Amino acid sequence: MRTVYVNGEYLPETEAKVSIFDRAFLMADGVYEVTSVLGGKLIDFDGHAKRLDRSLSELDMPSPMGRDELLEIHRELVRLNEIEDGLIYLQVTRGAPGDRDFVFPDPETTEPTVVLFTQSKPGLAESPAAKEGIRIISIEDQRWGRRDIKTVQLLYPSMGKMMAKKAGADDAWMVEDGAVTEGTSNNAYIVKGDTIVTRQLSTDILHGITRAAVLRFAREAQMKVEERPFTIEEAQGADEAFITSASAFVTPVVEIDGVALGGGTPGPLAARLREIYLDESRKAAI
Structure with a gap:
C-alpha cells in the first residue's frame, strides 16, 4: 500500500481524503506537476517547481510552500514507497471554502489543498x-x-x-x-x-x-x-x-x-x- 501526502500528513492511500467541496473537484480549479524518478533521484525537479509557481501565479493562487519543503516531501515519498524508477504526482488546488461558488474564495480564510502520490514504474527509461x-x-x-x-x-x-x-x-x-x-x-x-x-x-x-x-x-x-x-x-x-x-x-x-x-x-x-x-x-x- 502506498504512502501519500495530503495537507501536511503522510498517510496510507486508503486513509487519504479530500473535501467534496474542493474546487478542483467542482471547478477543475487546480494545477499539477509530474516529476520522474530514475535511480531513486528526481529528474528536472527545479524546472517543475518553477513551472508550478508560474501556474499558481497565473491563476492568482497562493503558493502553499517553498521549493525546499516541496523537495523534502518528494524525497520522503520516494523513500517511504521505495521508488527506484517512477513518477511523483503533485496537485495544488484553491482548497475547499465550504460551499460551491464561482467566485474565488478569500485566500486569507481558505487553505490550498496539496496532494502528492507516487507511481512505481520499473524500467521507466527502457520503454x-x-x-x-x-x-x-x-x-x-x-x-x-x-x-x-x-x-x-x-x-x-x-x-x-x-x-x-x-x-x-x-x-x-x-x-x-x-x-x-x-x-x-x-x-x-x-x-x-x-x-x-x-x-x-x-x-x-x-x-x-x-x-x-x-x-x-x-x-x-x-x-x-x-x-x-x-x-x-x-x-x-x-x-x-x-x-x-x-x-x-x-x-x-x-x-x-x-x-x-x-x-x-x-x-x-x-x-x-x-x-x-x-x-x-x-x-x-x-
Whole structure:
C-alpha cells in the first residue's frame, strides 16, 4: 500500500481524503506537476517547481510552500514507497471554502489543498516505445485558451487519447488553424534534414520542462532548432518525428495519420536526443 501526502500528513492511500467541496473537484480549479524518478533521484525537479509557481501565479493562487519543503516531501515519498524508477504526482488546488461558488474564495480564510502520490514504474527509461516508436492521429484542438497553465482540466486530452486508441494508434496530435499545437500530454516535433522543428512557446501550448531541456541539449550538440508552427502534411513529409514529456522523455513517432515516417522505424536524431537527455538528466538528478 502506498504512502501519500495530503495537507501536511503522510498517510496510507486508503486513509487519504479530500473535501467534496474542493474546487478542483467542482471547478477543475487546480494545477499539477509530474516529476520522474530514475535511480531513486528526481529528474528536472527545479524546472517543475518553477513551472508550478508560474501556474499558481497565473491563476492568482497562493503558493502553499517553498521549493525546499516541496523537495523534502518528494524525497520522503520516494523513500517511504521505495521508488527506484517512477513518477511523483503533485496537485495544488484553491482548497475547499465550504460551499460551491464561482467566485474565488478569500485566500486569507481558505487553505490550498496539496496532494502528492507516487507511481512505481520499473524500467521507466527502457520503454518499448522508445525502440519501436509510436503511431499518432491528428485531432482538432478543442481545449481552452490557456494551455500554458498546467491545470487539472484534462478531459479533452483524455478524450484525444481514447480517439487514438479507437483508431488503433498510440496518441494524438492536436491541430488548430491548420497547425499542430502539441500532443495530448506531450510536446510535438518533426525533423527535416538536420533541423528540429517544434511550435514556439505561447499560451497555445504547455511550456514543457522536458522540452526546454531537450532543446538546450540539442543546441549544445550543434543541432539546428526552429521554433515555429508546422502542419500535419509537413510532418508526414518529415524525415523523423518525436514527442517529449516528463514520463516519455524523448519518444520517436513512426506514423502520422497512417503515413509511415522513415520506413516506419525510429530515426537516429530522436534516438541520439533521448540518449543525451537521459545521460544529462541522470547526472543532474537530485
